[in-house]
Every structure is written in C-alpha cells, then in structure tokens.
Amino acid sequence: MSISAISDGVTNALHAAINGLDARGRAISSNIANLETPGYLAHQVDFESSLRAALARGDGTDAQIETSNSLAATRANGNNVNIDFELMAAQENGLRQQLTVQALNAKYALLRTAISGQ
Helix, strand or coil: CCHHHHCCHHHHHHHHHHHHHHHHHHHHHHHHHCCCCCCCCCEEEECHHHHHHHHHHCCHHHCCCEEEECCCCCCCCCCCCCHHHHHHHHHHHHHHHHHHHHHHHHHHHHHHHHHHCC
C-alpha cells in the first residue's frame, strides 16, 4: 500500500518538513566540515517559504527545497562559515526534526486508533 493512500494535507506537510530539515542538516554538516576550506561559501537551505506557499495552494507535496550560498562576509581565505552560527543552527534544526517526527507519530497514532477502534 502506498503512503499516499493514507495521507492527508497535514501528513504531506510533515513529510515535506522532514525532507527540508534533513537537507538543512546535511548543509549544516557540510558547512562545519568545511570550516577551514579556503574559498568555501556556507550553504543555506530554505523550504519553509515554499512549503507555506504549497499549503496555501492546498498541496503540501508540491514544496521545493532551495539551497543557496551564504552572502555573509568572508574571512581572508575566502571562507564565510561561522562556527557559532552553524552550531546553533544544528541545535535548532535537531529540535525542529524532533518536533516534526513527534507530530507525525501522533498522526499515525490517531490513524492506528481509528483502524483498531480502541
């Protein structure tokens, strides 16, 4: 059975959010790994604005994940990764992932309850 057979707008939005947060987590990890790489520009991920627009259109599955380079000032070696920002972003992203997974688990728990009748 396909997941789309039991999905609704909220479930689709939560799945899109998990995908976006996962992409952001990979970008943050890459930024931290390249902290001292000359010429490396930090990556930023935005999916919230696209998800918001997709939900306004009524289709949370239509959200796009956009990755761009940071326009922050660079150091002498051309690198603009700010370790303090990246560590804070990693913490925030992790908390958002936990919250999103908890919300998705709650949706599935409701579905299990509806199916089992208990």
